[in-house]
Amino acid sequence: MSSGRKRAASSSKEDGSSEQGTKRTIKWTKQFSHAGPRFQPDYIPINGTKPLFRYNGEPLALTANAEEVAVMYARYLCGKRREKNIEKMLQQNFFQDWQKSMNGKEKKIIEKFELCDFSGFVKKLQEDKEKPVTKQERAAQKKKREEMMTQYKTVIVDGRKELVGNFTVEPPGLYMGRGNNKKIGHVKKRINPEDVTINCDEQHIPKAPGNSKWRAIVHDRTVMWLASWYDEITKSTKYIQLHCSSKIKNDIEEEKFERVSELKKQINDVRRQYESDLKSKDDETRQKATAVYLIDKFALRAGNEKPEGATDTVGCCSLRVEHLSLLASKKIQLNFLGKDSIRYEKDLLVSQAVYDNLQDFRTKDFEGKKKMKNDFLFELIKTQSVNEYLGRRMEGLTAKVFRTFRATQHFEEKLNEYSKSHKLKTTKGTPEDDKMKLIVFKRANLAVAELLNHQTLSKPSGKGKPKAIMKLESRIKDAQSQLKSLSNGTDEYRKQTAKLEVLTQDLDLKVKQRTFALGTSKINYIDPNVSAEWSVST
DNA sequence: AACATTACTTAGTAGGCCCGGT
DNA sequence: ACCGGGCCTACTAAGTAATGTT
Numbered sequence: 001m002s003s004g005r006k007r008a009a010s011s012s013k014e015d016g017s018s019e020q021g022t023k024r025t026i027k028w029t030k031q032f033s034h035a036g037p038r039f040q041p042d043y044i045p046i047n048g049t050k051p052l053f054r055y056n057g058e059p060l061a062l063t064a065n066a067e068e069v070a071v072m073y074a075r076y077l078c079g080k081r082r083e084k085n086i087e088k089m090l091q092q093n094f095f096q097d098w099q100k101s102m103n104g105k106e107k108k109i110i111e112k113f114e115l116c117d118f119s120g121f122v123k124k125l126q127e128d129k130e131k132p133v134t135k136q137e138r139a140a141q142k143k144k145r146e147e148m149m150t151q152y153k154t155v156i157v158d159g160r161k162e163l164v165g166n167f168t169v170e171p172p173g174l175y176m177g178r179g180n181n182k183k184i185g186h187v188k189k190r191i192n193p194e195d196v197t198i199n200c201d202e203q204h205i206p207k208a209p210g211n212s213k214w215r216a217i218v219h220d221r222t223v224m225w226l227a228s229w230y231d232e233i234t235k236s237t238k239y240i241q242l243h244c245s246s247k248i249k250n251d252i253e254e255e256k257f258e259r260v261s262e263l264k265k266q267i268n269d270v271r272r273q274y275e276s277d278l279k280s281k282d283d284e285t286r287q288k289a290t291a292v293y294l295i296d297k298f299a300l301r302a303g304n305e306k307p308e309g310a311t312d313t314v315g316c317c318s319l320r321v322e323h324l325s326l327l328a329s330k331k332i333q334l335n336f337l338g339k340d341s342i343r344y345e346k347d348l349l350v351s352q353a354v355y356d357n358l359q360d361f362r363t364k365d366f367e368g369k370k371k372m373k374n375d376f377l378f379e380l381i382k383t384q385s386v387n388e389y390l391g392r393r394m395e396g397l398t399a400k401v402f403r404t405f406r407a408t409q410h411f412e413e414k415l416n417e418y419s420k421s422h423k424l425k426t427t428k429g430t431p432e433d434d435k436m437k438l439i440v441f442k443r444a445n446l447a448v449a450e451l452l453n454h455q456t457l458s459k460p461s462g463k464g465k466p467k468a469i470m471k472l473e474s475r476i477k478d479a480q481s482q483l484k485s486l487s488n489g490t491d492e493y494r495k496q497t498a499k500l501e502v503l504t505q506d507l508d509l510k511v512k513q514r515t516f517a518l519g520t521s522k523i524n525y526i527d528p529n530v531s532a533e534w535s536v537s538t
Numbered sequence: 539a540a541c542a543t544t545a546c547t548t549a550g551t552a553g554g555c556c557c558g559g560t
Numbered sequence: 561a562c563c564g565g566g567c568c569t570a571c572t573a574a575g576t577a578a579t580g581t582t
Contacts, residue, residue, distance in 0.1 A: 339575055340549055458551060524548055
């Protein structure tokens with residue numbers, strides 16, 4: 001659980017000029033006006049005439065406060081359950097917080113979680129969900145909801161009308177951390193205006209609902225959040241942000257890909273530098289170069305240090321000895337839990353210099369002590385120093401720029417490769433050609449998702465094939481037998497071959513998509529310019 | 539510097555909607 | 561009319577990196 005010894009203090013400073021970080025830019029000047037966040041409606045008790053909750057077999061009426069929190073747990077029971085040991089933690093945290101919402105009498109009675117029976121609530125929630133709703137009712141509800149939201153969903157930024165991203169504060173509920181998160185199940189409290197800080201221009205201060213008051217009002221032109229509140233569980237600030245369609249967000253996104261283009265231009269120099277630093281006499285430099293090699297070659301995340309007690313996940317700089325295996329010559333394995341507790345487990349080929357360095361780093365630290373398996377692999381560096389190292393080569397270059405750079409480059413390469421191998425034509429072709437074009441795009445997208453290790457756990461790839469896959473398999477068999485009855489060289493034969501190829505590729509895609517999710521790479525990593533160019537040129 | 543906080547991006551999942559096949 | 565899959569969006573957790581503080 002603890003992640004080894006503290007890192008050695010970073011010592012040397014190659015040049016004295018501590019270049020000042022770029023001043024925070026102005027995001028808006030005159031106008032930043034909006035309605036503030038929409039708040040969650042008050043809790044409406046679901047308890048009927050007979051208590052839905054039972055304690056030790058006996059029906060027990062709960063006060064509204066206690067019921068609200070009990071129903072949060074019931075709601076968890078309605079959805080996907082977590083594995084046993086994690087659920088145990090969830091129950092403990094929930095129960096501890098639940099007691100805080102009970103009155104004295106309830107606290108006295110409800111002493112043991114094991115004696116609580118939430119099945120009445122679960123049943124009620126499920127019944128409500130299954131209640132048939134007519135089309136008209138649904139439409140009316142939707143309309144009402146949308147009307148209620150209109151006042152919140154726009155913000156005027158210096159005269160431009162923009163959309164707000166998440167304009168509603170997060171509802172009270174159980175905190176659902178991922179992986180082995182120790183805070184799972186704690187109760188997220190209701191957010192009220194008194195918790196919220198508003199950021200707006202001086203002339204347009206939104207009115208807090210009812211008689212309530214905002215916690216604070218600021219007019220910070222260097223940030224683009226509209227409202228914020230503090231989340232006690234994660235000890236972090238939550239924000240109401242602009243929608244990604246807004247101009248500011250788009251400009252920033254464009255800058256991201258401009259930085260990637262700049263790296264593309266300078267990549268040879270950057271690589272030459274770290275290749276030579278791989279053999280540096282200075283151990284710290286050697287560790288930095290090795291980490292950058294891994295970040296560049298395998299598109300790893302930087303790996304910031306995490307606070308004590310946080311979920312044990314790592315990135316490149318925070319890798320520990322236990323995450324690395326040296327296999328055959330130049331062959332290594334990395335096996336660790338990354339962001340969102342997604343396992344990264346890959347056999348990788350590295351250069352001899354990197355292999356030698358890794359072998360060196362994993363055995364002893366530079367005070368000569370033998371390293372333990374839970375010691376840092378790169379104990380002399382952290383993301384900050386790596387980014388500083390990178391920033392000296394190219395302005396604005398940080399670890400995450402490599403990830404975007406590699407993703408976009410990989411996408412481009414795979415698009416070309418697959419386009420060629422399927423002989424995609426520029427001219428408008430058969431329906432099979434069109435289908436193949438979409439498949440080529442998706443396969444390139446998938447290759448990026450694999451590189452970035454964007455996995456879905458929600459569609460377990462092991463057990464039970466879904467119907468769509470079985471159907472494709474049988475269609476492939478049909479197509480194969482049909483093909484046998486045709487003679488080679490005929491138009492019909494060519495057509496059937498094309499059809500079979502589409503089916504085969506489609507199946508391969510579908511199978512892989514059970515493990516890899518394409519969305520994230522499409523949205524965050526692939527330069528839209530690359531997709532646009534390709535679709536025009538093929 | 540080192541550590542803490544802040545502000546923003548990147549991430550997987552749930553749930554709604556649409557659409558083609560039945 | 562219904563069903564299941566694909567696709568999209570909302571949601572919010574969990575990263576990165578810049579900024580602020582000691």
